[in-house]
Amino acid sequence: MPQHTFTVNGERVTVDVADDVRLLWVLRDVLKITGPKYGCGINVCKACTSHVNGKAFNPCSVPVSDLGPDDEVTTIEGLPDTVDAELHPMQEAWLERDVAQCGYCQPGQIMAAVALVKKVRAEGRSITDADLDGIRNICRCGTYTRIREAIREGASRM
Amino acid sequence: MTTAHDARPLPPSDGAPPPDRVGVRRRSLIGWVLAGGTLAVAADLSVGAEPAAAAVPSPPQVPELYDLGDLQTHSALPTSQLIRIDLDEDGVAHFAIPRMEVGQGITTAAAMLIAEELDLPLDKVRVTLAKARPELVFNQLTGGSNTMQSMFTPIRVAAATAKGALLRAAATELGAQVSALVAKAGVVTGPTGTSLTYGQLATLAASAEDVAVEVSLTPRSEFSVIGTSRNREDALAAVTGRKQFTMDLEVEGALPTMVCRPPTLNGSPRSVRNEAAVRGMPGVTDVALVGTGVAVRAATFGQCIDAVRALDVDWKGGSVEGESDESVLAELKRAELPMVVPKVPILASTLDLRVEFMFRSSAALEPNCAIADVRSDRATVWAGLKAPIVAQRDIAKAVGLPVGKVEVNVVTGGGSFGHKLFGDAATEAAVISKAMGKPVKLMWHRADEPRQGRVHPMATSRVRATMLAGQVLTFEQRHTSVVTDFGHGLGERLTALVAELPANLGGLGLSQSIFTLTQELPYNFGVVTQLLNEVDTRFNTGSMRNIYSPDVACANELAVDQIAKRLGKDPYAFRMSFLKSAKAKRCLEAVAKAGGWGRSLPQGVTQGIAVHTEYKGATAVLVELDTRPETVNRKIRDAVTGPRVTKAVIAVDAGLVVNPRGLEAQMMGGVADGIALALTSSNHLEDGHFLEASWDNYFYTRQWNVPPEFRCIVMPSDEELPGGAGEAGVAASVAAVACAYARATGKVPTRFPVNHGTVSFTPKSFVPPVPESPVDGLSYVS
Numbered sequence: 001m002p003q004h005t006f007t008v009n010g011e012r013v014t015v016d017v018a019d020d021v022r023l024l025w026v027l028r029d030v031l032k033i034t035g036p037k038y039g040c041g042i043n044v045c046k047a048c049t050s051h052v053n054g055k056a057f058n059p060c061s062v063p064v065s066d067l068g069p070d071d072e073v074t075t076i077e078g079l080p081d082t083v084d085a086e087l088h089p090m091q092e093a094w095l096e097r098d099v100a101q102c103g104y105c106q107p108g109q110i111m112a113a114v115a116l117v118k119k120v121r122a123e124g125r126s127i128t129d130a131d132l133d134g135i136r137n138i139c140r141c142g143t144y145t146r147i148r149e150a151i152r153e154g155a156s157r158m
Numbered sequence: 159m160t161t162a163h164d165a166r167p168l169p170p171s172d173g174a175p176p177p178d179r180v181g182v183r184r185r186s187l188i189g190w191v192l193a194g195g196t197l198a199v200a201a202d203l204s205v206g207a208e209p210a211a212a213a214v215p216s217p218p219q220v221p222e223l224y225d226l227g228d229l230q231t232h233s234a235l236p237t238s239q240l241i242r243i244d245l246d247e248d249g250v251a252h253f254a255i256p257r258m259e260v261g262q263g264i265t266t267a268a269a270m271l272i273a274e275e276l277d278l279p280l281d282k283v284r285v286t287l288a289k290a291r292p293e294l295v296f297n298q299l300t301g302g303s304n305t306m307q308s309m310f311t312p313i314r315v316a317a318a319t320a321k322g323a324l325l326r327a328a329a330t331e332l333g334a335q336v337s338a339l340v341a342k343a344g345v346v347t348g349p350t351g352t353s354l355t356y357g358q359l360a361t362l363a364a365s366a367e368d369v370a371v372e373v374s375l376t377p378r379s380e381f382s383v384i385g386t387s388r389n390r391e392d393a394l395a396a397v398t399g400r401k402q403f404t405m406d407l408e409v410e411g412a413l414p415t416m417v418c419r420p421p422t423l424n425g426s427p428r429s430v431r432n433e434a435a436v437r438g439m440p441g442v443t444d445v446a447l448v449g450t451g452v453a454v455r456a457a458t459f460g461q462c463i464d465a466v467r468a469l470d471v472d473w474k475g476g477s478v479e480g481e482s483d484e485s486v487l488a489e490l491k492r493a494e495l496p497m498v499v500p501k502v503p504i505l506a507s508t509l510d511l512r513v514e515f516m517f518r519s520s521a522a523l524e525p526n527c528a529i530a531d532v533r534s535d536r537a538t539v540w541a542g543l544k545a546p547i548v549a550q551r552d553i554a555k556a557v558g559l560p561v562g563k564v565e566v567n568v569v570t571g572g573g574s575f576g577h578k579l580f581g582d583a584a585t586e587a588a589v590i591s592k593a594m595g596k597p598v599k600l601m602w603h604r605a606d607e608p609r610q611g612r613v614h615p616m617a618t619s620r621v622r623a624t625m626l627a628g629q630v631l632t633f634e635q636r637h638t639s640v641v642t643d644f645g646h647g648l649g650e651r652l653t654a655l656v657a658e659l660p661a662n663l664g665g666l667g668l669s670q671s672i673f674t675l676t677q678e679l680p681y682n683f684g685v686v687t688q689l690l691n692e693v694d695t696r697f698n699t700g701s702m703r704n705i706y707s708p709d710v711a712c713a714n715e716l717a718v719d720q721i722a723k724r725l726g727k728d729p730y731a732f733r734m735s736f737l738k739s740a741k742a743k744r745c746l747e748a749v750a751k752a753g754g755w756g757r758s759l760p761q762g763v764t765q766g767i768a769v770h771t772e773y774k775g776a777t778a779v780l781v782e783l784d785t786r787p788e789t790v791n792r793k794i795r796d797a798v799t800g801p802r803v804t805k806a807v808i809a810v811d812a813g814l815v816v817n818p819r820g821l822e823a824q825m826m827g828g829v830a831d832g833i834a835l836a837l838t839s840s841n842h843l844e845d846g847h848f849l850e851a852s853w854d855n856y857f858y859t860r861q862w863n864v865p866p867e868f869r870c871i872v873m874p875s876d877e878e879l880p881g882g883a884g885e886a887g888v889a890a891s892v893a894a895v896a897c898a899y900a901r902a903t904g905k906v907p908t909r910f911p912v913n914h915g916t917v918s919f920t921p922k923s924f925v926p927p928v929p930e931s932p933v934d935g936l937s938y939v940s
Contacts, residue, residue, distance in 0.1 A: 043935060139601075148864070
């Protein structure tokens, strides 16, 4: 079985798994990192949103062989460590607004939100309604309004 | 209040008859201190429920006096059993709620009730989900927005019993009178200032035998927790990814398992042509033919998907071969009951309206999933189940074991919306585990959900109203639906209670009874009749965040707008003058005021207003809908954009509110559902199968459909008990959006959702039944 080495949440891992297994299943079924959720498996629902080298991506659509030893994957579990805190400011904002209902989509929502704030910052601007409208992550409980409020709140603290 | 000394010991064991209350003051509340090493208390689930009314006059309509919530609450009476709270030596109260948390916030609300009555900080209360408890018979069903209605008093009685026992133990320990003690935040303080924590008292308060005690509850005026906004008790777990759902559980040997499903609805496999080849695929451990398809078990779910796609199966036909939306609609039309044609003056004018509602998928974001470990002599199952007792029975039957040998663990669900009322995945997982002789962790592919999963039935609603001289003389509604499956236990409750139901339910079938128990027209419209007919059992159906109300209310409120128009009245003013219920009027007035009903808006932006009464409460919704071309035609990749609700204001009277913040969250979700039902979300039936297979096919509300302005008004209430919340927000929302759309376009839509006529996607393949996992994820990094 081929070996794949990369970094997950600050820890270097090597997994024995076929090249074409998508990263979501390597994380969940092999490494038992269950924060990223399955909601569609075809990069539509965004419930598995995590970060690769600091940017948002969906591991359900990335063969593990696409990752190299220099790639750093961050899941919701590793998010607080990226700011050396107990919780990331976006997670704090999520708690303050009591966003989650069932909670299933929320790890992906938070990871998408953090990447979005970083992206618009890199473009030298702040979050607009159009940015929020463009978020594809599904929340079947319909917490969207609180998500929008929390992203703005979290952005102000990042 | 009496002490344990005067109370008679009662054996509250399984199967015991209801307590003999001789010698106890009428209307008093009884709790039990149970035998145990640390303090354990209990209350009967029926405590506090009013006895059922013997008969109901007509009019008013049935739900105003006796509704589905009463039915569920009363169904506990003859089979009452105990719920218990345990206090441990760390001073933490533990309660396993016989209901399922799916995001609606009942674990938080239950913890609040315990914190209130026990004078314990909220973070010292742990609420978990009880396993299937068959002795509860009808009383372990989560649905009908009934949890807070039915559990409010029993939980408080148990907690108050615990507090009483702690105080008595503290009195002995401190040598003081109970009346001289103060319990606060988990500490009992005596007259001299000496104090003991609940943790210290947990063992001292323990009882050697079961003792019944009389308790009194904290009066409403002294509530300090109930009625205050609290965050969800599981919020931290949710935002850190630590919250565990079924698929996150590790069960020894339970490898990922999926099912290759038939190309047509409810088809079944005859044989597999390439079983050996699939068994040899990377990671695959097992292949098994089951009734619903061909199951594969592998090291990872990704390898299951590959195997499902590779399977070459000879399929038998499905249950609706060749059927389409149009053929089922034609069947419904044939089944529509005639109007009564009431005698009205010859000058009266008549309004006729007929609206069609398409199939809708009730799938949550967490797909159907379950873990099962079936052995020759026993089975253990883990799943999100709102009716675990029914699931336990079904699983036992499916794998040929006695019910007592099947352990069913209830896991917090990633949403439900009615979907998890049924143990479809739990039973299927058990069957597969038995066939393979191994534990399995079963997951449905997303594509399986809209195609083979439960749907809200297609329905039509006809309304005929007659008007004369500014009055509505008659209002008739004929609702016709594909059969709604109530096999999750609600039907059994109703059947068992048939003799005790209100008189005018007599002779009605099950669906008709549930319809009658939930539907009420909130207006003074003279002679009102609302009837249901259901046909066609070939579909996999169920409730979807409410049963009939969203469709019924949508049709009614569209008709109300049309009646108002005929009579030359403003939709809001007309409703205010004809509404029966004061609660409904107050809600409507609140949204009209807060939302600025009638304010001037740009051309192409229209308001809609609607009201709904159910669960002994009321909701009203005002929306503003933007139908300007630049909005309707906005482009977002693979998205349905269309008209956008730019503002939504909802007011809710849900009786006594335990957690306003949680109630607001439920209303927010209800509005999101209502928007989708009116505008975008439906399944298309074509040639015996549903076309949808992705969240980019089934258009539930997305960020680009969300109202930028949302407000929820929680109405003050003098009620002593909570009403329903989980489903309450949907009906008025879908109706308000529909009414706004009708006003914007000048034409009443006759089919919902309004975009159903356009298939906005290329259907994914039916063989193989699931799409390929993409490989281009890194090109979308952002």
